[in-house]
Amino acid sequence: MNIELINVWYRYSKSKDWALKEISITFRSSEIVYIDGHNGSGKTTLLKIASLMYRPTKGFITINNKNFWSLNEEKKTLFRRRVVYVHEKPILLRGTVLDNILYGLRIRGIDIEEALDISLNILSMFGIDDLINKPIQKLSTGQAQLVAIARALAVKPDILFLDEPFSNLDKEKRKAVINILNEFQTKGMGIVFSSHNIDIDGLSRYRRIVLENGVIASIYE
Amino acid sequence: MNIELINVWYRYSKSKDWALKEISITFRSSEIVYIDGHNGSGKTTLLKIASLMYRPTKGFITINNKNFWSLNEEKKTLFRRRVVYVHEKPILLRGTVLDNILYGLRIRGIDIEEALDISLNILSMFGIDDLINKPIQKLSTGQAQLVAIARALAVKPDILFLDEPFSNLDKEKRKAVINILNEFQTKGMGIVFSSHNIDIDGLSRYRRIVLENGVIASIYE
Amino acid sequence: MHSIHPTRVRISTTTSLYATGLLDYIAVKFRELYPDVEIQFIPVGSSAALRYAERGDVCAVFVHEPNFEKKYLDMGVIEEQKIFAFNYFIIVGPREDPANISMAIDVVDAFRRIYSAERESTYFISRGDGSGTHTREIYIWKLAGISPTDRPWYKECGCGMDQALIIANELKGYTLSDVGTYMVLKIRGRIPNIEALYNSSTDIVLLNIYSGYLAKGCRGIERRYAELFLNFIYSNPDIVDNFGVNEYGVRLFYSARHFDGDIRDLWSKLAGIG
Amino acid sequence: MKAMAEIIDTILRSIMVSGVATLMASLWSIPLAYLFVFRNRGSVFIEAVIETLVGIPTVLLGLLLYILFSSSGLLGFLGLLYTPQAIIIGESILVTPLIISISYRSIRGIAHLYYEFALSIGANRVQRMRLIVSQSLPGVVAACITGFSRAIGELGIAMMIGGNIKGYTRVMTTAIALEVAKGNFEEAIILGIVLLLITIAISIAIKLISRVYVA
Amino acid sequence: MKAMAEIIDTILRSIMVSGVATLMASLWSIPLAYLFVFRNRGSVFIEAVIETLVGIPTVLLGLLLYILFSSSGLLGFLGLLYTPQAIIIGESILVTPLIISISYRSIRGIAHLYYEFALSIGANRVQRMRLIVSQSLPGVVAACITGFSRAIGELGIAMMIGGNIKGYTRVMTTAIALEVAKGNFEEAIILGIVLLLITIAISIAIKLISRVYVA
Numbered sequence A, B: 001m002n003i004e005l006i007n008v009w010y011r012y013s014k015s016k017d018w019a020l021k022e023i024s025i026t027f028r029s030s031e032i033v034y035i036d037g038h039n040g041s042g043k044t045t046l047l048k049i050a051s052l053m054y055r056p057t058k059g060f061i062t063i064n065n066k067n068f069w070s071l072n073e074e075k076k077t078l079f080r081r082r083v084v085y086v087h088e089k090p091i092l093l094r095g096t097v098l099d100n101i102l103y104g105l106r107i108r109g110i111d112i113e114e115a116l117d118i119s120l121n122i123l124s125m126f127g128i129d130d131l132i133n134k135p136i137q138k139l140s141t142g143q144a145q146l147v148a149i150a151r152a153l154a155v156k157p158d159i160l161f162l163d164e165p166f167s168n169l170d171k172e173k174r175k176a177v178i179n180i181l182n183e184f185q186t187k188g189m190g191i192v193f194s195s196h197n198i199d200i201d202g203l204s205r206y207r208r209i210v211l212e213n214g215v216i217a218s219i220y221e
Numbered sequence C: 001m002h003s004i005h006p007t008r009v010r011i012s013t014t015t016s017l018y019a020t021g022l023l024d025y026i027a028v029k030f031r032e033l034y035p036d037v038e039i040q041f042i043p044v045g046s047s048a049a050l051r052y053a054e055r056g057d058v059c060a061v062f063v064h065e066p067n068f069e070k071k072y073l074d075m076g077v078i079e080e081q082k083i084f085a086f087n088y089f090i091i092v093g094p095r096e097d098p099a100n101i102s103m104a105i106d107v108v109d110a111f112r113r114i115y116s117a118e119r120e121s122t123y124f125i126s127r128g129d130g131s132g133t134h135t136r137e138i139y140i141w142k143l144a145g146i147s148p149t150d151r152p153w154y155k156e157c158g159c160g161m162d163q164a165l166i167i168a169n170e171l172k173g174y175t176l177s178d179v180g181t182y183m184v185l186k187i188r189g190r191i192p193n194i195e196a197l198y199n200s201s202t203d204i205v206l207l208n209i210y211s212g213y214l215a216k217g218c219r220g221i222e223r224r225y226a227e228l229f230l231n232f233i234y235s236n237p238d239i240v241d242n243f244g245v246n247e248y249g250v251r252l253f254y255s256a257r258h259f260d261g262d263i264r265d266l267w268s269k270l271a272g273i274g
Numbered sequence D, E: 001m002k003a004m005a006e007i008i009d010t011i012l013r014s015i016m017v018s019g020v021a022t023l024m025a026s027l028w029s030i031p032l033a034y035l036f037v038f039r040n041r042g043s044v045f046i047e048a049v050i051e052t053l054v055g056i057p058t059v060l061l062g063l064l065l066y067i068l069f070s071s072s073g074l075l076g077f078l079g080l081l082y083t084p085q086a087i088i089i090g091e092s093i094l095v096t097p098l099i100i101s102i103s104y105r106s107i108r109g110i111a112h113l114y115y116e117f118a119l120s121i122g123a124n125r126v127q128r129m130r131l132i133v134s135q136s137l138p139g140v141v142a143a144c145i146t147g148f149s150r151a152i153g154e155l156g157i158a159m160m161i162g163g164n165i166k167g168y169t170r171v172m173t174t175a176i177a178l179e180v181a182k183g184n185f186e187e188a189i190i191l192g193i194v195l196l197l198i199t200i201a202i203s204i205a206i207k208l209i210s211r212v213y214v215a
């Protein structure tokens, strides 16, 4: 899968300034991309646009050469199901950890047994099987972030967008997540993440894109 | 100034577990200490105890060989004025950036002209003089963190305690803060900080203390 | 000479009497004679007015419910009765008068006609609040030898006279009313659907007698002025007789002074029917 | 004993009338609250209007409804005046702004977040709405309970357009007013305490629900 | 014209009476709210009691106070019944739980934070208290305004212990009730609308204050 942003501009509705300007870039399966940049440089905005959540104010997004935003609602949903974005601050649903992991699977119509299977798998991959029935309000910030990432991986998107995934994790958990991401990447998943935190040793080869004031300032392969 | 923790234990009032156990350590002027440890290992708790905010459940704290918690209220305040703690999430007062910087100076009885002088100085040191009259709710998270740190430095404490001071700062701002801290340290200020984020290149020589489960696991000089 | 702190005399009164404006009107006249005295009326439910006197919270009461008054007189709560005015209860009902009560020979006949009227929706609205008017209504049913309380057209509103009239107007029903409240609402156009269909100045059961009392617990200067006020009303029949004639076109109240002995006998009779 | 039966009858009627009024009000208030959240244009204006209407004096609303429902009024032909239905309608209008405003605030607090989350994980339009509804449910239920509490404690409307007719439109508040007028203060206090107990039960229910909600 | 003067007189009296009642209630409610925040032992119990008392039916409170103030009551010797002072006392009791509960919530929301901050930057005991008070002020003011709004719209107490005496204890709500009894619906509606306008003004004031607060 290819998500191509063609000369994309974005402006928040109550704002006068452009948050993103003339962005042209392609995100692909099997590739890791690291979005770097100062606070307010546009990382979050770019990730949300690329993960098909925000509609560009100007410019186009094509997926496998189809203009995404001129598709009908149904087709849009089909593409969106192949792309998952994980928020900077984890957004969890009321209920238990399991309820959260199940959600993404159930809305895709996966039956409950299979969904349970997948959920258990991903939780043990993250080493948090013991949390399975914990109500979400009892999780620490770091655990909540792990659950959010696990929930996204459970649905095996073609491309996964992670916004500052490591910010609440201590070194060990960070290592664990990096290993899991590497593993999914080798199986063909594209991974795009933003970070302030450059301690990402151990991550497979990645492309680094530096944003400055809403513009792509440089790209390091 | 010396703050010595002697076999300090701490338990939160509604909790059964000890957050800190048998901690003995001394913090001094002119010294930089880096408190490291996983989420929940007790970093914040230790900083708040050492900065004379929380009273140990067991054990003693002596300052210049006086038992701090058996002093009278007045003397306690005198010592507390020589020690400042900056919260993980910046706590700002309603009003402008200037109002915030002034607060710590004014409660020390410093007259308004001198206080204004000091405030302007510290803000320009941080390169945020242009924010001086900005209402605090218009600051970005990173700017709020800078203001909180600047406010603490304005009162020139003997020892400054910073809880995850770099977490919301981008690389450039982080560099700037590190330079400022170095400068104050050479002038004799003690600095104690906690961090997940090990990108603290450029910081002067520091002692690293690693907490694990409320206990000091190791000390690196 | 106005003193800075006027003597306040508190009098509880039934809301319906107060709402006609008679009492405020008299109080203004009284003040011309006694500028240092401020008469304060507390308009409440009729039984509550007597209850207030019992608890010693007011110095005098104005009511029109002989059966209750008797009870409180016997209990020694109130005294010095002054019957100061009377008028008549009337039966009001829909203009079309489906029960044909305007042809009734007496009030008992009128109630019987209401009871046996062809019914679609010819309601009778009963105050249902234990007030004097309510007691009188029950008495009339008793005289007629019939009991309507289990009938679907018999509605107990548990409300004041004003509300009962408004409900009768809406439901196009009959009700027993004092003439004062009826006229006040009529003149303001609030009850266009109903008319006074039966009235009689000879029927003793329709006689509505207003009395003033002093509360036994009331002492001192306040009691003296309260007594003065009661006497003032009693001894100024013109004020009572003329009140509201210009505004309503009819007499709302008749001064009792000229009928003193008779009215007292009638009052005793009515007090016995509770 | 007859008196006891009558009191119980009145209490049950109060609960029934206010319950139906609250349910009816919820029927339109909750969707409206969601609508206001989703189309958030002009929301400042709508918010101000709704919050103002929350504070409308009940005698005023009662009077306006009386004029509307009275036989010479616009809706007089419906013959609703002095029926339990009239109280239900009146109270449902009364609590509408209250339910809208509390629901609105609780939905608005979370809608944007869960909308973005639903979008991010691939929910379709129906699933997105459903997620927001399910996540905001406890707040909405609490809003309805608050509405019920307001309705059952309300006097002006029940009196003016219900008429306090015994065995038909008499509810707890009008019964209390009647006992007071009769000078039966003791009975009035007993009824008042029952009413208080009901509102206590309600406030406990809200506490429990909002605890689930925070959870 | 005389009627107009009377209406204005009634409106001014309402504002005065409710205003003084609110001020008085603030005198003890606000310190109590701070006290409950600072000594947070047993707070769950206190919270439940206070929030329950917020919903007390005003006729019930009016009746209880009447029995207390009546000359045969415990406080009868004070001679307060049927005076504006009685209404003021009654309304100040009525709004006390409301002011406490709203202030309490707004203070509790920030007290811990600013206490810790004040401690961390070296404030002494007085400065710490002063900081918490200054930071929580807008929420407390909003609570008082809400209390005023409740007091001015209240009927039961003004009726039962004020007595609705013309030119002395007649306030807007009791005047409305009387005008309705007299069949003067127009006057009642005018008074009702004035009351509504006052509550609108109040809700706008709260909005503005809470905006400052968020700021």
Ligand SMILES: Nc1ncnc2c1ncn2[C@@H]1O[C@H](COP(=O)(O)OP(=O)(O)OP(=O)(O)O)[C@@H](O)[C@H]1O
Residues within 6 Å of the ligand: A012, A013, A014, A015, A019, A037, A038, A039, A040, A041, A042, A043, A044, A045, A046
């Ligand atoms: N909801 C919003 N409304 C208006 N402007 C916004 C909004 N969110 C972000 N912006 C602005 O858009 C620009 C880009 O913001 P964005 O959140 O994408 O930055 P970022 O690189 O993710 O920053 P950070 O490192 O702080 O997360 C900034 O100037 C920001 O102020």
Ligand SMILES: Nc1ncnc2c1ncn2[C@@H]1O[C@H](COP(=O)(O)OP(=O)(O)OP(=O)(O)O)[C@@H](O)[C@H]1O
Residues within 6 Å of the ligand: B012, B013, B014, B015, B019, B037, B038, B039, B040, B041, B042, B043, B044, B045, B046
């Ligand atoms: N207010 C509190 N009440 C009860 N327990 C607490 C409280 N704050 C912290 N704890 C517990 O005390 C222990 C130490 O917490 P502390 O906040 O000091 O850790 P930390 O190292 O600062 O973690 P982080 O990296 O997440 O900031 C943890 O187990 C935590 O759950």
Ligand SMILES: [Mg+2]
Residues within 6 Å of the ligand: A043, A044, A045, A088, A163
């Ligand atoms: Mg971001």
Ligand SMILES: [Mg+2]
Residues within 6 Å of the ligand: B043, B044, B045, B088, B163
């Ligand atoms: Mg911490």
